[in-house]
Amino acid sequence: MLAVETEQASLAGALGRRGITRRQLVKFCSLMLTTLALPDKYLAATVAAVSKAKKQVLVWMQFQDCAGCSESMLRSSHPEIADIVLDLFSWEYHELIMAGSGAAANAVLDRVVTQEKGNYIAVVEGGIPTADGGVYCTIGGRSALDIAKTVCGNAAATIAVGACAADGGFMRAHPNPTGAVGLEEAVPGIRLINMNGCAHNPVNTAAVLVHYLTFRDLPAVDQHNRPLFAYGRVIHDQCERRAHYDAGRFVTEWGDEGHRKGYCLYKMGCKGPAATFNCPTAQWNDHTSWPIRAGHGCIACASPRFWDHMSPFYDRLPSVPGFGVEVTAGELGLGLVGAVVAGVTVHGLITMIRPAPPYPETKV
Amino acid sequence: MARLVIDPVTRIEGHxxxxxxxxxxxxxxxxxxxxxxxxxxxxxxxxxxxxxWIWAQRICGVCTVVHALASVRAVENALAIPIPENARIVRDLMAGAQMVQDHVIHFYHLHALDWVDVASALKADPAKTSAIAQSISDYDRSSATYFRGIQQRVKAVVDSGQLSLFASGYWGHPAYLLPPEVNLLAVAHYLEALEWQKDFIRIHALLGGKNPHPQSFLVGGMTTSLDPNEPFAVINPIVIDKLQDLVKSAKKFVDQIYIPDVLAIAPYYKDWFSRGEGLGNFLSYGDYASDNLEDPKTFLFPRGVVLNRDLSTVHAVEPAGISEFVTHSWYEYSGGDENGKHPSVGETKPKYTGPKPPYDFLEVDRKYSWLKAPRYQGKAMEVGPLARVVVGYASGQPDIRAAVDGVLTKLNATPTVLYSTLGRIAARAIEAQIMAHRLQGWLDQLSSNLDHGNVTVFNPIRWDPATWPKSARGFGWHEAPRGSLGHWVEIEGKSIKNYQAVVPTTWNAGPRDTQGNRGAYEAALAGTPVADPARPLEILRTVHSFDPCLACAVHVIDAQGRKYTLPMVR
Amino acid sequence: MHPALNEDRRHPEVPVGQCSAVYVWQYPIRLFHWALVFSIAVLAVTGYYIHDPFIIDQVKRPYLMGWFRFVHESFGMIFIALFVMRICLFFRFSGGDRWVRWDQYIPLRGVQFREMLNVMEFYLFIRRTPISKIGHNGMAALSYVAVYTLMLVEIVTGLVMYDWIMQSPVIHFLVGWIPRVVDIQNIRLIHFFAMYLFVIFGIFHVHIAMLISRVEKRGLMDSMFTGYKVIPVTELDEAEKQAELSRK
Structure with missing residues (x-):
């Protein structure tokens, strides 16, 4: 009984100190549960978890990145980034927005790694170059790999946000000049979840963070270590243009009538059928839109190694190995068929003009 | 004599x-x-x-859009594809929105903490803050209650002992000069700006599906189909209405918060109107052609070069005058590292010769950066908002003239104060204001085209690679938020033979060249006072005033080191 | 007299008494053959449409892609059934289906390799006479093994893509691990490109069947309709002896 009262006091106190009302908090938690596809019965636990008096410590690392995933997080609406930074987490290290630089920043990271060892969450953005001793990305004179091993190795859990942290991203695309890899390969054996996407969708990442706060565990993942709630279904099957696909109504040229009417982008190289992501339902920037609604095909940015596997982005199929973008599979196939027809015709003609052999001659 | 190292420099993009x-x-x-x-x-x-463009856009997620734009322009230039008016407008809207949002984020979230002492805000009297706020702006959220709420929120964070991102700040540093009330005002607007930027950038979601990395560019136009009668067209009257609201919010934010804040903070830091002057050479490629695509003098940001702070002469930009040096960069050139190369004849072999990590110091008299050192006719140049404003002012661009004169009058200063750390901040704010208002014009034009049935947004003549010449070369320029950006492309058959980018932060943050001439950062830092080497706030102020974007800046040129002739330049 | 020995089908130099009509291809293998031909044709056309929807019909048929996919998937299932059936026939030792058994196809004996060499010599005009066998010669048999392998590739890649949308537990258990090894887009590429290999095989197959049929005059083409080939008695005796030997 006493424990419950204390818990309530702590909750009320925590809420009072924060700028958010309980109503806002419950609304936020409901949204997170919806994103996670979890039933309402977890609501009380979720609310309690995110309103703990001592906030969960979090560090956000940037390696071979473009800061797009940080920016994406800054576009988070549920919760507002201000709420995340000030209220839900103790967001201690994030080069893009943290106050101190140089020695002051490094001191924060050192303190978290030693004092919060095993208790903090590490979020990682960007790939990790492994070639040539890691000289392609250094921070404070240390290689990204070295830092990742220390920071992620001592974290309670690591969230790899974006394609680069998950699998090496575009740096890893052929010919991978810097030997870039994702976190899974760079620091094997850690408790890790991949939030693929270019950029990651902040709603999903927030949901994973809330899931961790509530259950002290990461959500269920697929074979690429991505959470099933976000990466379990094919985009094509959730697409708002799907009916047009089934009906055989396609955009055949950019800007044509079908394009204006919102027909299916399949013929324009859309990778929706090859991609699993909740992009059509979660959408972006406060549920405003998503790429297919903007009239461009999906590039499957949430799929593993999508830069190499899903390009060329304006063709339905990948390039045939050895032929690059110069020849498509269809052209190559037709070329082969043509060559065979020609060869067979010549062969047939030669056979016709030769005298028939005597009968029978079966000796081998 | 002491060597001070700041690594990582935070509140910037990149490393x-x-x-x-x-x-x-x-x-x-x-x-x-x-x-x-x-x-x-x-x-x-x-x-x-x-x-x-899909790839190039990933060069940077902070200045998203800009590399996509430069890239499609380069390929369109190579293949000689004119784009429809609507495509140009949508691109300008997206790039312009990027500029406004980027400048606001830079001022509040990347730069403000160099000037604003968050801890001091706790000592403020919210009523006084309210009075200040109401004296400088009509912005409606300015009551004492509102500021008290903000103060309590910050206090709760401080009391909890978990200071989040603010833990590592240089609070109490003697270089912070704002009174507590102004600090509180700035902290409130830090949070306001966080909220506004994510709302405003929905303009990219509406026109490009998402931000960061919107996805609606095409070589030859945009995917944003227009149709006044189709509910599923990307741009229809409903979307126009939404865009109108967002553009209004931009004008309101810049006019009522950003500009007043800059004007309120600047007078406390008058010393910084003469610190961080830098090179004095300014380069702008020019961009945003509303009427005359052919004449770069009529662009919203005119094209030109200003040398040695001499506003009386604006030199024309000779594209052939650009070259990049690797004398102090971790690359090697086949013809010897001492000669510069034009981006279209360039080459790159990454060759790291620096200390093996972990290291304490770089070998600064040898090679010490992954950035190359771009030079214009052998001179180091500053690019960015200040360069654009200086070139525009010298060219007599009416919008820029009026805005600069307005700000200078309010600050009771002459144009010479622009050549400084604070000058860069002022130029950025001026530019954000010009752009926020210009967005309205483009949007109205788009809306009018839609109403009049002018719905073409893509030019299909060269979409099919079979229509391409055997080989082609082109370049695309753009004035990105951080300055002059150029992409160069060579196409052979159906594929890219050579691709290269020379980006704003390479101009500004690049190392020394063969003659030992400093880059813009290096020059601007000389003479900066540092009160406390353990807390080098003053250095950060000048570096941040350039809005560094390192992910953009590090790039390489053709790996095979082939020789090309100069590209065709109009 | 069996119709296979009619005057017009027989080689003019062969007296009727010296050859016999042999029931080489029993109905299961003929059924397999023609069902396969039909399903490959349907799968190729519908599959190509799915790859590149060449009919854009916005009004008359409002579920066009849906139908193409339905037909493609249905015939895919038939295709799988045919593959399974063929594998069963490989191991069927009862009855007279000795020419469709696995040992006729997998080259393990020297004679099969010698046949291949001689067949290639014939095709390259080094040798004048074809290699006539009651069943398949070694080369033909090997080409069919290649086709069955190609079938397996199409089936597996097809099932991976089917699993991608259907998420059936059984199929997922069987092939769900594959996209982790080979990316789904490469699965698509393989599935699509293998179609051309079937077309190429089809062209060779028809050409050679016509060629050999015309040259050896043993009713090769007819046999895939009727099941009967015309075999000289001497050769039949030889084959019987061989069979006797192998039984011992």
Missing amino acids: LRIEAQLDGGKVSDAWSSGTMFRGMEIILEGRDPREA
């Missing part, structure tokens, strides 16, 4: 390291180093030039 020599409490020399390399251009070789 920047500053090494500075301190002498008598001042910076006597400084070295700027980019410490991350990815190799975008090597990776682009052999790929479909129509999709180059």
Whole structure:
């Protein structure tokens, strides 16, 4: 009984100190549960978890990145980034927005790694170059790999946000000049979840963070270590243009009538059928839109190694190995068929003009 | 004499390291180093030039859009594809929105903490803050209750002992000069700006599906189909209405919060109107052609070069005058590292010769950065908002003239104060205001085209690679938020043979060249006082005033080191 | 007299008494053959449409892609059934289906390799006479093994893509691990490109069947309709002896 009262006091106190009302908090938690596809019965636990008096410590690392995933997080609406930074987490290290630089920043990271060892969450953005001793990305004179091993190795859990942290991203695309890899390969054996996407969708990442706060565990993942709630279904099957696909109504040229009417982008190289992501339902920037609604095909940015596997982005199929973008599979196939027809015709003609052999001659 | 190292420089995009020599409490020399390399251009070789923009856009997620734009322009230039008016408007809207949002984020979230002492805000009297706020702006959220709420929120964070991102700040540093009330005002607007920027950037979601990395560019136009009667067209009257609201919010934010805040903070830091002057050479490629695509003098940001702070002459930009040096960069040139190369005849072999990590100091008299050193006709140049404003002012661009004169009158200053750390901040704010208002014009034009049935947004003549010449070369320029951006492309067959980018932060943050001439950061840092080497706030102020973007800046040129003739330049 | 020995089908130099009509291809293998031909044709056409929807019909048929996919998937299932059936026939030792058994196809004996060499010599005009066998010669048999392998590739890649949308537990258990090894887009590429290999095989197959049929005059083409080939008695005796030997 006493424990419950204390818990309530702590909750009320925590809420009072924060700028958010309980109503806002419950609304936020409901949204997170919806994103996670979890039933309402977890609501009380979720609310309690995110309103703990001592906030969960979090560090956000940037390696071979473009800061797009940080920016994406800054576009988070549920919760507002201000709420995340000030209220839900103790967001201690994030080069893009943290106050101190140089020695002051490094001191924060050192303190978290030693004092919060095993208790903090590490979020990682960007790939990790492994070639040539890691000289392609250094921070404070240390290689990204070295830092990742220390920071992620001592974290309670690591969230790899974006394609680069998950699998090496575009740096890893052929010919991978810097030997870039994702976190899974760079620091094997850690408790890790991949939030693929270019950029990651902040709603999903927030949901994973809330899931961790509530259950002290990461959500269920697929074979690429991505959470099933976000990466379990094919985009094509959730697409708002799907009916047009089934009906055989396609955009055949950019800007044509079908394009204006919102027909299916399949013929324009859309990778929706090859991609699993909740992009059509979660959408972006406060549920405003998503790429297919903007009239461009999906590039499957949430799929593993999508830069190499899903390009060329304006063709339905990948390039045939050895032929690059110069020849498509269809052209190559037709070329082969043509060559065979020609060869067979010549062969047939030669056979016709030769005298028939005597009968029978079966000796081998 | 002491060597000061700042690595990581935070509140920037990417990985920047500053090494500075301190002498008598001042910076006597400084070295700027980019410490991350990815190799975008090597990776682009052999790929479909129509999709180059999707890749190139990933050069940077902060200045998203800009590389996509430069890339499609380069390929369109190579293949000689004129784009429809609507496509140009949508691109200008997206790039312009990017500029406004980026400048606001830079001022509040990347730069403000150099000037604003968050801890001091706790000592403020919210009523006084309210009075200040109401005296400088009509913005409606300015009551004492509102500021008290903000103060309590900050206090709760401080009391909890978990200071989040603010834990590592230099609070109480003697260089912070704002009174507590103004600090509180700025903290409130820090949070307001966080909220506004994510709302405003929905303009990219509406026109490009998402932000960061919107996805609606095409070589030859945009995917944003227009139709006044189709509910599923990307741009229809409903979307126009939404865009109108967002553009209004931009004008309101810049006019009522951003500009007043800059004007309120600047007078407390008058010393910084003469610190961080830098090179005095300014370059702008020019951009945003509303009427005359052919005449760069009529652009919203005119094209030109201003040398040695001489506003009386604006030199024309000769594209052939650009060259990049690797004398102090971790690359090697086949003809010897001492000669510069034009981006279209360039080459790159990454060759790291620096210390093996972990290291304490770089070998600054040898090679020390992943950035190259671009030079214009052999001179180091500053690019960015200040360069654009200076070139525009000198060219007599009416919008820029009026805005600059307005701000200078309010600050009771002459144009010479622009050549400074605070000058860069002022130029950025001026530019954001000009752009926020210009967005309205473009949007109205788009709306009018839609109403009149002018719905073409894509030019299909060269979509099919079969229509391409055997080989083609082109370049695309754009005035990105951080300055002059250029992409160069060579196409052979259906694929990219050579791709290269020379980006704003390479101009500004690049290392020394063969003659030992400093880059813009290095020059601007010379003479900066440093009160406390353990808390080098003053250095950060000047570096941040450039709005560094290192992910953009580190790039490479053709891996095979082939020779090309100069591109066709109009 | 069996119709296979009619005057017009027989080689003019062969007296009727010296050859016999042999029931080489029993109905299961003929059914397999023609069902396969039909399903490959349907799968190729519908599959190509799915790859590149060449009919854009916005009004008359409002579920066009849906139908193409339905037909493609249905015939895919038939295709799988045919593959299974063929594998069963490989191991069927009862009855007279000795020419469709696995040992006729997998080259393990020297004679099969010698046949291949001689067949290639014939095709390259080094040798004048074809290699006539009651069943398949070694080369033909090997080409069919290649086709069955190609079938397996199409089936597996097809099932991976089917699993991608259907998420059936059984199929997922069987092939769900594959996209982790080979990316789904490469699965698509393989599935699509293998179609051309079937077309190429089809062209060779028809050409050679016509060629050999015309040259050796043993009713090769007819046999895939009727099941009967015309075999000289001497050769039949030889084959019987061989069979006797192998039984011992």
